[in-house]
Amino acid sequence: MTLRHLAIVMPAYNEVEGIRGFIDEIRTAVTPLTEVVSFHVADDRSTDATAAAFDGVADTVVEVQAVNRGHGPTALAAYRAGLSVDPEVLVHVDGDGQFHGADFPRLIEALMSENADVVHGVRDGRTDPWYRRVLTGAVGLLIAVAAGQRIPDVNTPLRAYRPEALRVLIDAVPADATVPHVHFSLAEARGGFRVRYLRVESIPRRGASSTGTMWGRAGGISLPPKRLRTFVRAALAEAWQLSLRPSAPLRHLPRPEHVGS
Template identity: 30%
Template sequence: MTTLSIVIPAYNEEGAIRAVLDRVRAIGPALREAGFAEWEVIVVDDGSQDRTAEIVAAYPEVRLIRHPVNRGYGAALKTGFAHARGEWLAFLDADATYPPEALPELYRIACADGADLVVGSRMGRADSEMPLVRRIGNWGFAFLLRVLGGAPVSDSASGMRLLRREVLERLYPLPDGLNFTPAMSARAIYENVRMVEIPIPYRERLGQSKLHPLRDGVRFLHAIVWTVMTYNPARVFGMTGFGLALLGLALGASAVLWPGPGGWPFPRLFAAVVLVALGLHLFAVGTLFNYIVSLFHKRPIRHGLFGRPLFRRPLEHRFLPIGALSIAIGLGLYGWAVLARLTAPPFPAPWFVPAVSALMVVMGTDLFTAGILVRALAELSQRELRIQQDLEARPAMMPSAELIPQSRPLS
């Protein structure tokens, strides 16, 4: 028998909770027709100071769980999940914005597509009553998750979802606040949870909204970026570094093509070199971070700056020769500048070549050190595999520094 647990977090919702419960109670026949043999409704009162709990208590078929103090939206959902009995879990808000009538369709989609998590998207219908500010914010967060997660997402913060109980272990830990849902979406992508979205109607809430656009927007941003950082930091560091390097190249090109009336714009050229060096440094940091994350997870995870290899051999495996070349060029550049008397007047910018050469030496040292660490981490990542090979007297399948088990190339 398939059982559904519907969890409704509520905080000071006396004006809407009765209508929501009446609508949930009315979908019983549709749930049975969709394939549920049993279902339960759990309302978690998150420290309400109004009559929310009193109204819910008047519904004998509804399980009421009360927090003595307000702990947050995510905390209320986790409490409901912990007390739920169903193999399937669903949740929706208590403010009458989400349609409980869509739950049977969410389950049919889950069964048809073999999905672990079905999200009701508020962004897929023209009749959505979402306020413009929140619509723009939701579009921005969904776009960020598509860029950083590499998966199509239209509504990263939807508060109406259906999921298999068994995937909770892969989705946890999740935050206690309103950023519970964007963090869930980000983790679902990297935990290879099969997630699908279907458009649902969305209505303006009854009563005052608990969402603060600026404060909660910052929390949503933090939840998405930090979750991605714990799975694929090269995506965050690498894209930032790639952007800085492109900006540096553009700045350098503008200095060469349009130097201005005063001759060579050395400050602009130096800024371009600094930006390129910063970009390479961030890429190297992200690469090392990815290797560490791979060691922690010990299983296949999504890797890479753009989601697929750009080179036949991953770029981080070339850090040692690239770093050595950068050091050599920096030292050679400085020696040439001294011989050509470019480090003292009357050269218009005697500081420029020494500064650039020093930066290249530092950048080369950074890459050379990163290359050594990459090799060491690759050795550690294959330690268990090589121990097993030695115990079984089997030949090694690959050079130790070439691959991380169960990971994809980073670049």
């Protein structure tokens, strides 16, 4: 299997400590699979040197966002940047580097060999604070009830898409959505998308500081930070409006017949 063009897209905020090494690791792992690989980083107005980390790197484009908007809108901007180069396969991953580069070929091979529309990397060994694990479990239960089936790791940031399937989702989700991957997962399940799940190891983020994440670090915080509590309230309201209520616009999003055929 040799792809014509593989696009790797990632949102990033204050990840200068680890992002270049992460992309180097991914590049080494996927180069044997594709004629061309390109990296598209959506920088959410970092206050460190993330935006300059790839000056002079030919295969990596960094697009600094007009304003700081948070993870969801920045992830969607990264997706759109990747789609604009017309790749054969597109992989999304967060810029904090919480995965091994060696898992990317596994993700891509599963997408192609199993004729899937999307492959989700289901995280094993997460080291998140207790409140993030509780939140993940609660959201997973809510989505399972709404979708009529359990969706492993509903908000995973590691996903490989066929562009035709991804465009359906991107066109349906507002550009300012807070939790686009939750909407994607639910729409994929309801719309009959061919979804495959692949177990991958989750590792600590590659930067030494905590400035690149809004969630805090695993060992030092005993209560959910206020910013996270605010985020959860907004995300639940958005999920209800866009995906969960009976007349929600994303409730019945069909899979195009030609995708993955």
